[in-house]
Amino acid sequence: MKRHRLAFVGAGRIADVHYASIQAMPARAELVAFCESRPEAVVERQSQWAVPGFESFDRMLREVDPDAICLFLPHDKHLEYVTAAARAGKPVFMEKPVAGTREDARKIVEVVEKSGIQLLVTHTGLFHPAFQQIVEFVRKGWLGRPLFAKGTSAGWLTFRPWDFRLSREQTGGGCWVDAGGHLVYCLREIFGEVESVTGYIAKLSRPEMEGEDHAAATLRYRSGALAQLFVSYGHKLPGYQHDWPIGYLNSIEISGDKGAVQYVISPEPRVSYFSEVAEAMPEEWQGWLTHQPPEGYGYSFQAAMAHFLDCLDSGTKPRVTAEDGLAVLDTLLRLYDHCNSEARVL
Numbered sequence: 629m630k631r632h633r634l635a636f637v638g639a640g641r642i643a644d645v646h647y648a649s650i651q652a653m654p655a656r657a658e659l660v661a662f663c664e665s666r667p668e669a670v671v672e673r674q675s676q677w678a679v680p681g682f683e684s685f686d687r688m689l690r691e692v693d694p695d696a697i698c699l700f701l702p703h704d705k706h707l708e709y710v711t712a713a714a715r716a717g718k719p720v721f722m723e724k725p726v727a728g729t730r731e732d733a734r735k736i737v738e739v740v741e742k743s744g745i746q747l748l749v750t751h752t753g754l755f756h757p758a759f760q761q762i763v764e765f766v767r768k769g770w771l772g773r774p775l776f777a778k779g780t781s782a783g784w785l786t787f788r789p790w791d792f793r794l795s796r797e798q799t800g801g802g803c804w805v806d807a808g809g810h811l812v813y814c815l816r817e818i819f820g821e822v823e824s825v826t827g828y829i830a831k832l833s834r835p836e837m838e839g840e841d842h843a844a845a846t847l848r849y850r851s852g853a854l855a856q857l858f859v860s861y862g863h864k865l866p867g868y869q870h871d872w873p874i875g876y877l878n879s880i881e882i883s884g885d886k887g888a889v890q891y892v893i894s895p896e897p898r899v900s901y902f903s904e905v906a907e908a909m910p911e912e913w914q915g916w917l918t919h920q921p922p923e924g925y926g927y928s929f930q931a932a933m934a935h936f937l938d939c940l941d942s943g944t945k946p947r948v949t950a951e952d953g954l955a956v957l958d959t960l961l962r963l964y965d966h967c968n969s970e971a972r973v974l
C-alpha cells in the first residue's frame with residue numbers, strides 16, 4: 629500500500645478534523661502541503677502542521693506535486709479547484725456539498741467525467757458504522773416499507789471571524805444548504821430519490837448571517853414516503869457555547885410498516901431499533917433495543933478518508949460521486965425554489 633501525499637486547499641475549521649484523520653493513519657497518508665487565501669492562516673498552519681503553506685494553488689502543485697487534493701473551501705470555490713485539480717490529473721477528496729449552485733455542480737460532474745479523475749464528495753455520515761447498520765436493518769426488511777422520517781440538525785454554530793457561512797454567495801444559501809445535506813443524503817440511502825420539497829426558511833436569531841438560520845422542510849419521495857427536516861444554526865441546547873458537535877443535536881427517526889429506528893448522530897451516537905420481525909430482535913424482547921456505538925461521530929471523517937485512500941490504492945470509483953452530490957444539492961435547492969416561488973423570501 630502506498631503512502632499517499634495529500635495537499636489541503638482551505639485551512640479553516642474542518643481542515644483540523646481531516647488533519648486528525650490523516651494523523652490517525654500515518655502509514656496510509658501524510659499531509660505534504662496546503663493552500664490558503666488568508667495570509668495569517670498560512671503562517672499559523674505552517675507552524676502547526678510543519679508543512680509548506682501557499683497562497684497560490686498552482687505554485688503548490690509545481691513545488692510539491694502532491695498525489696491528491698483535499699478541498700475544504702467555501703461552496704462557491706469548488707468548481708474552480710476541481711477544474712484546476714482535474715487539469716493536473718489529481719484525484720479530489722471534497723467536502724460537501726458538491727457546489728453551491730446546480731450550474732456549478734453540473735460542471736463539476738462534467739469535469740470529472742471528461743478528465744477521469746477520482747472524486748469523493750464527503751457525505752461523511754454514510755461512512756459511520758452505526759448508519760451502515762441502519763441501512764443493513766432496512767435492507768434485511770426489518771423496518772418493512774420505509775414510510776416516514778424526521779430529521780433534526782440544530783444547534784448554535786460558533787462562527788469564526790472568517791467563516792464563509794456568513795455569506796449567502798459563498799454557501800449558496802444559509803444553514804439549510806450547509807447542514808441540511810447530512811440529513812438529505814442519509815435519507816436518500818433509505819428512501820431513494822425525492823419527488824417534491826416544500827417548507828419554509830427563516831432568519832430568526834443569527835443576524836450576522838446573510839442567509840437563513842432556520843429551515844423546516846417536508847420532502848415527498850418518489851416511493852410516496854414523507855420526511856420532515858428541521859435545520860437551525862440558532863438553537864441554544866446544553867453546551868451550545870462550545871464548538872460542534874457539543875451542544876448540537878443531529879438525529880434521524882425512521883419508521884416503516886414493520887418497525888422503526890431512532891438514530892442520534894451527535895453529540896454522542898445512539899441507535900434504537902424496533903421491529904415486529906422476530907429475527908430482528910432478541911427473543912421475548914419488548915420495546916426499543918438501544919445501543920451506543922463505540923465510534924463517536926468524528927469517526928465518520930476518518931472512515932471517509934480511509935475509503936478515499938482505498939480508492940486511490942485500487943483505482944476504483946469512490947462511493948459518493950459528483951452525481952450523488954448533484955442529486956443531494958438539487959433536493960436542497962428545491963426548498964429555496966419553493967420558497968422563492970411562494971414569495972417566501974427572507
Ligand SMILES: NC(=O)c1ccc[n+]([C@@H]2O[C@H](COP(=O)([O-])OP(=O)(O)OC[C@H]3O[C@@H](n4cnc5c(N)ncnc54)[C@H](O)[C@@H]3O)[C@@H](O)[C@H]2O)c1
Pocket residue numbers: 637638639640641642643663664665666669699700701702703705723724725750752788790791792793806
Ligand atoms: N462534513 C461535515 O460535517 C462538515 C463540517 C464542517 C464543514 N464542512 C464543509 O467543509 C468546507 C469548509 O468548511 P469550514 O468549516 O472549514 O469553513 P471555514 O470558513 O472555516 O474554512 C474555509 C477556509 O477556506 C479558505 N479559503 C477561502 N477561499 C479560498 C481560496 N480561494 N483558496 C484557498 N483557501 C481559501 C478560507 O480562508 C478558510 O480558511 C465546506 O464545504 C463545509 O460545508 C463539512
